[in-house]
Amino acid sequence: MGLRFTILLSLISTLSFSQTNADSLYQVIKPKLIKNGQLLLALPVEHQRDSAAALFLEDLLTLVKVEEAMEFNYAPIRNLSVQRSDDEKVCILTYLIPRAGGRYTHVGILMYEDEEDEYHSVQLTDNSMNAEYRPLKPSSWHGGLYYDLIQKKVEGRAVYFLLGYRAVNPNVHEKFVDVLDLSNDRVQFGLPVFYIEEFNDRVFRQAPYRLRMQYSGRITAVLRWSDDYDGIVMDHVSPPDASQKGLYLNYGPDFSYDGLKWKDEMWHLESEINFQNDTQTPPAGQNVPTGLSPARPRTNGGR
Template sequence: MLRGTLESQTSFTHPFDSIRIGKLKSPDGKFRVFTWNIPQPGGYQKYFGLMQVKNPDGTIRLIELIDSRKRITDAKNEKLTANRWMAALYYQLVQFPTANGNAYILLGYDFNNLFTSKKIIDVLTFDSQGNPTFGYPVFNVDGKYRLSRILFEFNARVSMVLRYNEDRKTIVFDHLSPSSPEFAGDFQYYGPDGSFDGFKLEGTEWVYVRDLDLRNPRRSKPKPVNAPVDIKEPGFLYQPNKYSTKK
């Protein structure tokens, strides 16, 4: 039913306020994206997405996004298409400039499974044919890594802050650490450690910044956990169990 409605050329300006799914529209009016999920047996999730894209002649094209999380092996670097989508429930969109025109940050949530949840910072661009492409190497981590998307994984029973702060021009997020050094790289033991990091927009790239001072007295500070002091890389660079010392 939703697909049929969105295929209508007159639907682009309809707010769809009564539909309880993710709905975002780009500030430049180029596209809208709708995302939702259906729980599966065993605590897993299936995600669905539809994107309305406005063509240069003003007509509207509807594009389906295909959940392909299980087939993506290098999430931090792969450039993906609508048929190969790093699925998530999108809840915030940020437009920013690049050398090739506007690009768009998409912040999303993935319930994943019974043990871990994920949050994602993805980048949406459009190719010369107007087709959506996900992933763009704009995340500068210490001048050492240039990543196309950022993926966080953490214990399913805790919550993680990931939001764009317009005043700071920064994507702010909880720094995630394991509950004990021996669990480094095992994300079901990860949670916020009381500090915040971010990606700050500088020109056409997002630069990683550590230990942001948010000074928000309304938010209680979580109890810190013992992060492994011998691991210098931020948690979103970890490979599952790569650093684990468990026998």
Template sequence: MKKSITLMACFCLMLTTAFAQTRTVEQLKEYEKTLRKIDAEAINSENEMERRNSTYTFIKTLVTALKTPGSFNYPFDSLKTISITKDPSNKFRIFSWPFANEDGTYRYYGAIQINNSKQLELYPLKDYTDFIINRQDTVTSNENWFGAQYYQIIAPSSSNEPYLLLGWKGNSPKTSMRVIEPLTISDGFISMGAPILQDSTGKTVNRMIFEYSKSASMMLKYIPSKKWIVFDHLVPTDQSKKGNFEYYGPDLSYDGLKYEKGKWVYMTNINLTNEASEADELYNDPKKLANPQGIPINKKKN
């Protein structure tokens, strides 16, 4: 008799849990529909102020949606104009997206959501780009972020090392950027930037930034099997344009970083002949406008 009661109680608990999970998914689907509508307004409105107001409404609605229990595992995958990138170990995910200003510059928005089943643990990312002077050397936080749209998270080899974020950054009417950003999350504190990256001169920097012509496209990706980060070698169209990044683009050779004892060491002229994959299009397609997922962020030309 006691066994039957116990089995019945377990069955009822399973039904209750399943019902709660179904209800949560339905709630999040409704939020996603609303977000998709607001997002369309933020992209397609002819007036910059209207687009900006829609972006603020989008942020508020997204935060409300994320307060729903179990939201961390909901993909929001119909929101095509923002990047939602999850840590390979499933500890956190990053929302990031650009806002195109009328003058051809960009402002970035984002947040880091921690996988916390008890409550929403969310850290806003506040774009502070214009106020960061030494961009490769400055360690920042989520409160003074070097804004970017991230498309890949590289997990650390040990718990005392930072993650690495790979991102795209629309910069100005003339140039775009790719970014390698170290990220540390510890005891509720977000640190962005760390002295673990070696640049082409052998100098150790806190983040790596590649700037190039808006009309060009740059590949930046991670090869897990080799623990390499590989990227196009950028050069000016001629030596008289050296230092003027609106004239920089790939020269069909490749450089990279290889992992060595907690550091990422610079490599030059590496062979990528055998590393081609279907995913390469994601990183280097000149037909795609303004972000690594190939989603136009504004119908207007800047």
């Protein structure tokens, strides 16, 4: 009994010491993240923003080395979007860096626990080439600012659907649904679970690995989870006339809505659904033109 008690006491002391160190690290790094997170958006010259962004990423990568980073309160760091899964095994941080000419760099960090409950952190590198039909690694991530995370099961395992915004270029913006699959000791983005033949004037020869809705950078569009619909709802965007089909810089909402319903472990597209949009989509901001629709209040949570 005495030996067991000593081992238990030692374990509690070790965990407490680890927690104290993690909290101390957070308190030291947090003010620097707040400062440089604001500067990488607001500084007028690109090389100045790049310097602030480099310091911001360096501090963020230091912070996520500790497992406790999964639960930190990121709310004071206003340029970060933070999404956590229902099973508390995934936390994803994403943000944007403004570039000259109205372009943006998308940056992400994934924190997760594997099947053995071991903690990992992975930097996500925006290097996607519009891969509709293949999975992507963290080094070829389809970058974006995530604003919601929806957990489902495929073949008995948890998969995580990510709703995101991406500034494709100054004229075309995008809302998208991507998939995070952590099975078989891998990190994979994309899964062919979209039972869709045509969407956004694209015809799919097979099930795509992710779904993208592109539209004019001058407007905003809805793509969000709806509890009332029990699925994902989105504006139906289209060109002003048939001659401009495929010119997404001219696409905009036509006042009808489409939906994605989860059935038989696939997303199925439903056209012209009945949906009352009683929320206001915020206008594009000067520094971070997200145009995000209100989502479930999960961002920036934590202790």
